[in-house]
Amino acid sequence: MTTDTRILIALRGAGTGFVSGAELSQQLGITRAAIWARIEELRKLGYDIAASPHQGYRLISVPDVLHADDLLSLVQGNKVVGRDIRVFEETASTNDVVEKLARDRVKEGVVVFAESQSKGRGRLGRKWISPPRKGLWFSVLLRPNLRPQAATQLTVVAATALFRAIRDVTGVTPEIKWPNDILIKGRKVAGVLTELSAELDHINHLILGIGVDVNQTATEFPPELRKTATSLKAEAGRHIHRADLAAAILRELDRDYARITSLDFAKVADEWQQQCTTIGQRVAIQIGDRVIQGHAEALDDDGALLVRTQYGRLERVIGGDVTLQK
């Protein structure tokens, strides 16, 4: 853990109170001058930290930037997800950065954020617009001991984590659209892109790419997206602090990933099913050139959607473009 991370943990731990320089110096095992130097650096990043000769330091406000040391301080209890966090000012695609890390044998749990992406992408190579500092664009490296067929479980986990974090941080309750979209009042606010590298019966690694539209105003979306996309700010009616939301998502992801690795996917699936607006609906699912129509009945053990077709057959659907039917 870096000195900045430990200072921020101490300052946050004090709430609206002060932490004395002497106390910090003792806790961190460095001089008071060294602490002062770090405080100055944090101030330059936008952290508003009051300093009083008699009382010490107090955290007044934090800037809306993604700072790896601060994100680490917010997820210090996590077991796997976010034990290594890296922030880029701009990348082509955070999934591509994590793919390279995966091939360099970096441990699972590393999370890469970018303040903006020049080539962010969604499913099937579709473009994902990622303007600077307006949203969360990040990717998580996992190495689950699962068959490739069970990879949908991770998409379900990610969607459920997004659901809970958005609800808890913004107060707005979103919906999950199978398999990987989060909607508010029918408009998309977040999505998950799951990419995997596998042998036939074994996942080598899996990357969850997550995009959340946080602080765009309606007019900051391209005209063609305004009817189908929205932001948390637009729906909650206030600016959302991105680092808090990011930390909440990583905490929820970590909790549910632990459930999956302990083979307790059923619990996650139950919760997911309660929030999923796709279950119980008549749906049309486009998979390549083919369209499956029917009634979305449930999620199976692997996270696949079970659809009762018009011919009465139960089809197991792994992915595709879902449209709700009247």
Next chain:
Amino acid sequence: MTTDTRILIALRGAGTGFVSGAELSQQLGITRAAIWARIEELRKLGYDIAASPHQGYRLISVPDVLHADDLLSLVQGNKVVGRDIRVFEETASTNDVVEKLARDRVKEGVVVFAESQSKGRGRLGRKWISPPRKGLWFSVLLRPNLRPQAATQLTVVAATALFRAIRDVTGVTPEIKWPNDILIKGRKVAGVLTELSAELDHINHLILGIGVDVNQTATEFPPELRKTATSLKAEAGRHIHRADLAAAILRELDRDYARITSLDFAKVADEWQQQCTTIGQRVAIQIGDRVIQGHAEALDDDGALLVRTQYGRLERVIGGDVTLQK
């Protein structure tokens, strides 16, 4: 097509006869001096080419080396597999080389051979021993329009292609052991490692890694493998020309890949099923910590093995370590 490739096609086309320098010069649109220079280079590589002032050039023998231009001349009719061939003297793993090419957006069909691999691998990260010039170690990049669940089809295609090429080139009829091994009299002579990069419902790219033990003598295998592994030379009782075998495999692969992309997997599966010694047997299949025991009944549409368990249930198995039971 390179000049060397075209010269070798012309020489092979003449069989035991001569091709005149004038004819070659006209066909290739280069001077007779330039052709002479290329012939000299081919001779340096080990090609035995007779030159007669009156009759021209004649191919007497070819060396047992893998030469990209020559391999290209042998698979000139292929549509996808082998339209781009690259040969390395040594690599860590040909699958890794092809993985990098895939990420650089190289077109499907590229084949990378190595005369030896320092870190050749089999399924689940197991070591694959790849001594210099003794076998074929190569990888093929494909971008099939298939769901990840159907990737087993490609393993089946590769095993079937290996079966036919080995039978036709050596005269020895091997067996296919599901999903990815080729045996002769119960001992392994070749294997396929299928690795894929995918979204949940879409394969980005797939790499077939193929290893064939060709010209090792029994004592050239490590002692611990001698009971379970063999080479084509040991079984056929003669040296096998590796380039001929490589070309035969690539031709068969190309043919069956065309069948798959035209959605005619059933034909491949039928042929596979006839050669597969696993079907109709009592089997135990180890998948991670779990063992499935039962009767191997058939291959399904995706290439998965259907096993009737002792409890009467039909299990769909994607991969694993198969042991035949008495």
